[in-house]
Amino acid sequence: MFPVVTILSLNLFAPLFSAGITTLVSAFFFAAVLTYKRRWHEVMYRPAWKDIIFATVYIGIIFYGLMFIGLRSTNAGNAAIIGLMETFFAWFLLGHVLRHERVSPVQLFGGILMIIGAASILAPKASGWHIGDLVILTATAFAPLGNRHAQFARKLVSSETIMFWRSVIGGAFLLLIAFVFEPVPVLAEINKSAFVIVFNGFLLLGLSKILWIEGISRITITEATAWNSITPLFTMIFAYFLLQEKITWLQIAGFVPIAIGVLFLTKSKTSSTV
Template identity: 30%
Template sequence: MKPLSQERIGEIFIALETILYATFPILIAHSTKIMPPILFAALGSIIAGIFMFFYILIKKEFKDIFNLRTIKYTLGVTVFIVIIPSIFIFLGSSKTSGINTTILLQSEILFTLIICGIFTDDKVTLKKLIGAIIMVVGTLFILFNKNFSINWGDIMIIIGTLFYPVGNIFAKKALKFSSPSSIVFIRNVIGGIILLLISLQFETINTPINQMITGNLFAFFVNGILISAISKIVWYEGLKRIDISKAILLSIGGYPAISLIFAIIFLKEIPTLQQIMGFAIIIFGVFQIIERKKSLQINPEY
């Protein structure tokens, strides 16, 4: 049997990451309605940090953690990928549907185009600009309901995705001095602790935290280990083997559709015609923005 090429192995890693990450909007849409949203985000990050501690212990990658440049850039990753987006997205998800959460998370691509076009060498082409306009139209389809009123949960999710590109700029700098696993460890530990302090200060917690964890073990396992830790490692392993443009096409092109299927199965949510139209328009805009040969240098969500 012919051995798999490195490119094919990379495609398998990205496909696996896509399936894992597809559970994210569904999980937070469900869990943030039964427990304090920021607390759920905090505990998920802390659990991921504990898991990553043992992972880098086995991989013997602790030396990266004490690199001052790693710490400096990873703090930027922590603020703009873990702390600020989690507050907006988890709170927003508690006020809207899993389907809207899935679709509106695609706003990250639009903000990446704008921010990377301003602060990096990425060129904003006419094709990308047209794609951005198409995405805005699709987003407006989702935002305005039949009464032309806005759900503020939807707005919060969009605001949350605004910070991802900034965090990814820091992540690209950090990766020059550190392994992906060390970055994932640092950002989850520091981000989780800060989110926990914010939750304890501002959220009403009626159930002891240990009881909350034991009563929702599956949700914390999926969010903390599968999504916040393993899916990030799998993403970077895939990225080592294939072009970033291809990786993004595989991920962005696949996970929203899988998430919608999960929403129908697990949340019993049926997409409305308005949501389907908005979703189709946004995805069309995404593929206008992402060019196969000259893609935006981004690592979505992470």
């Protein structure tokens, strides 16, 4: 759903402005949750700041910045399928490079299948791939790193505190970059996208992120991203009805090995070493 809604907002103004404004809108959602739960005191809890800042840089700035840029030059279906590679990067970076989560040979096979699936999406055949696909693939490599720090921070403060800081810092930074490199949107353009921006900010970058952080605080990041693999199906359905994007055989071919790889990655239960 995120790629579909984002593309709708990108039809009116530049990607970094869209990312920055949407992220700042989500900050109002988290501020409301903090107020309702009376947890504003957590915002100034300094021991959690380090991990919150790292999570913000990796996800709030780099990941979402690249995602919005990539979606400018690809379609929602491709973005959804390539986004599945986040499971592979979580397995590789957290399991092998950082030794944050244990992995197995069965999961290795699953990772290889996912590479094959992504390669079928990125292969330069006819018009089946876009430069935006490479940008989105790069973005997915940073998400597990940010989620790792979000896990650490969640042990100290609530999910809404983490996301409030991430939204304020990340949104402000993205807007700063946008003012330097992109044309400033006029108020009329923002007004036309107001509903999409609020929907994206409150639900997709708001409520869903609280549920996500609560999830990765209970299971491993690799498992969580693998379970998230069902989203491309819904994304392609929404893209078909809302954006009139055709579901191509290339997308279907890429989805199959990636989906099978996800099953192998979760077949042997991972366990965190934290």
